[in-house]
Amino acid sequence: MPARLPTPPPEPEPEYDEPEPEYYDEPEADSNDEGYxxxxxxxxxxxxxxxxxxxxxxxxxxxxxxxxxxxxxxxxxxxxxxxxxxxxxxxxxxxxxxxxxxxxxxxxxxxxxxxxxxxxxxxxxxxxxxxxxxxxxxxxxxxxxxxxxxxxxxxxxxxxxxxxxxxxxxxxxxxxxxxxxxxxxxxxxxxxxxxxxxxxxxxxxxxxxxxxxxxxxxxxxxxxxxxxxxxxxPEGPTVYGDFHTLDFLQDLLQPATQAIQSGGWVSFHIFKMCEHMSRAEADNYVYFISIGDTKTPLEVNSEGGWSANIYVPRGTSGDVSLNHVTKIDGRDAKGLSVQVFKNSIGRKSMAWGGMCKWTLI
Ligand SMILES: [Zn+2]
CATH class of the missing domain: 3.10.620 (C8orf32 fold)
Structure with a gap:
């Protein structure tokens, strides 16, 4: 076996004008080109x-x-x-x-x-x-x-x-x-x-x-x-589904414990993995907390994440989940506004995906 394959002969010049090649795969020129x-x-x-x-x-x-x-x-x-x-x-x-x-x-x-x-x-x-x-x-x-x-x-x-x-x-x-x-x-x-x-x-x-x-x-x-x-x-909330693929950070998730005490106000906070990731409505889904039949959207907070403060009546039991609206009327729901989401509850067909779960005690 030869140590290396022989160099193939050069291809003959085409006799017709070839169309300009299109560089579909060319990466966009940005700072990443210089490496990390x-x-x-x-x-x-x-x-x-x-x-x-x-x-x-x-x-x-x-x-x-x-x-x-x-x-x-x-x-x-x-x-x-x-x-x-x-x-x-x-x-x-x-x-x-x-x-x-x-x-x-x-x-x-x-x-x-x-x-x-x-x-x-x-x-x-x-x-x-x-x-x-x-x-x-x-x-x-x-x-x-x-x-x-x-x-x-x-x-x-x-x-x-x-x-x-x-x-x-x-x-x-x-x-x-x-x-x-x-x-x-x-x-x-x-x-x-x-x-x-x-x-x-x-x-x-x-x-x-x-x-x-x-x-x-x-x-x-x-x-x-x-x-x-x-x-x-203590055990943290259960993270699943698209939580990581949507670039959220488990470490900053609030409440940080699996168990949530009913009978008071509960603050929910979520953050992306770094401050460079977009929080713009156009680049995100609507994220909401589901307790029983109540869906409460999170809104952008001043600390670089999303928050919701929800009153949980004493004796409420079951799971609390964080979800994102994936579809509205059959279309991709990325970019949906919180206001449209609120107006659409019970009026339009929506699909959502789970991201995180807590247990009420
Ligand atoms: Zn970054």
């Missing part, structure tokens, strides 16, 4: 589409060595953040969490997550990045928070992730949870970029490293967090 620079770029709203597209060009069956793969994936990108992103996305595309072949370690999850974190670390090393594998406890899918009257369990370890130096800043990422999720017994390959872009504080709500220095939370910011504070933290 941590001083002026925001990891939350920077588009990594070009990095993800590149990473998808190297399916696992074509890979001959980890070293070569690391080079192929990262060579086009000058920024460490983009190099790390290419590895993160490749793992999502190519590595399947397979509980069937890891029965003995399924309960701990360590071997499978350890595989993602270990592979990320080796790829990163060959790509010239500084990266460490971190082990500790993860609150994975289906994790049930402890109640305050339960004893504090001993510290345990069941998960692995990575700590990576990206353009001058140490960051945490979870390639295993970024690749997909285990729901019950079924694994779903679903990309979760939030595990690439989380801040250390957000990351720490569901990850507790055995070595506290990997929390990346300084003493001024209240770090390091203790095992007791981490493991006994």
């Amino acid at each position: 620079q941590s001083e002026d770029a925001c990891i939350r709203c920077h588009s990594f589409a070009h990095v993800d597209e590149h990473a998808a060009l190297f399916p696992r069956h074509t890979v001959t060595s980890i070293r070569q793969l690391a080079r192929d994936l990262t060579a086009p990108f000058p920024s460490e953040t983009e190099k790390a992103r290419a590895l993160f996305f490749w793992l999502h595309c190519n590595i399947t969490y397979d509980p069937a072949t890891a029965e003995s370690t399924l309960r701990s999850g360590l071997a499978v997550c350890d595989g993602y974190a270990g592979m990320f670390a080796s790829l990163a090393e060959f790509a010239g990045l500084q990266a460490h594998k971190v082990t500790g406890h993860g609150k994975g899918y289906g994790y049930a928070a402890r109640t305050a009257d339960e004893p504090v369990p001993p510290e345990s370890s069941n998960h692995a992730w990575n700590c990576v130096l990206m353009d001058g800043e140490w960051r945490l990422l979870d390639a295993c949870w970024g690749a997909g999720a285990l729901m019950g017994d079924a694994y779903t390959q679903r990309f979760a970029p939030v595990w690439f872009t989380s801040t250390p504080a957000e990351f720490g709500r569901r990850h507790f490293p055995t070595d506290p220095s990997y929390q990346l939370i300084s003493d001024e910011d209240g770090g390091p967090v203790s095992w007791e504070d981490y493991i006994m933290a």
Whole structure:
């Protein structure tokens, strides 16, 4: 076999006038063309589409060595953040969490997550990045928070992730949870970029490293967090549906606890993942809180998010949900105004999608 394929002969010049090619795929010229620079770029709203597209060009069956793969994936990108992103996305595309072949370690999850974190670390090393594998406890899918009257369990370890130096800043990422999720017994390959872009504080709500220095939370910011504070933290509201794809941030969701006390006013607040994301009506759906048959829209607040204050009579029970209006009269409801929504309740056909749920007590 030749080491490289022979260069094909040049195509003959066409004898007719070819139409001007149309560059459908040409990306819009903007600051992203210069790549990611941590001083002026925001990891939350920077588009990594070009990095993800590149990473998808190297399916696992074509890979001959980890070293070569690391080079192929990262060579086009000058920024460490983009190099790390290419590895993160490749793992999502190519590595399947397979509980069937890891029965003995399924309960701990360590071997499978350890595989993602270990592979990320080796790829990163060959790509010239500084990266460490971190082990500790993860609150994975289906994790049930402890109640305050339960004893504090001993510290345990069941998960692995990575700590990576990206353009001058140490960051945490979870390639295993970024690749997909285990729901019950079924694994779903679903990309979760939030595990690439989380801040250390957000990351720490569901990850507790055995070595506290990997929390990346300084003493001024209240770090390091203790095992007791981490493991006994009350359960937050249940986030589902399009909450993440609509770019909302779980960490700033209010009320922050799963349980809501009836018999008083309750303030609901939601925020996008970063301040650069549009709050304009034209770019958003109507977000509303549903309690029983009552639907209350959230309105843009002065702090950069959406809010609603709702009186919940004592004794009201059941679920409270946050939803977005997806369709009105069969059409996409993006850009619908709050006023039109209010006037349309009970008059027009509307469809909505759930985003978050609390329980009234
Ligand atoms: Zn941003």
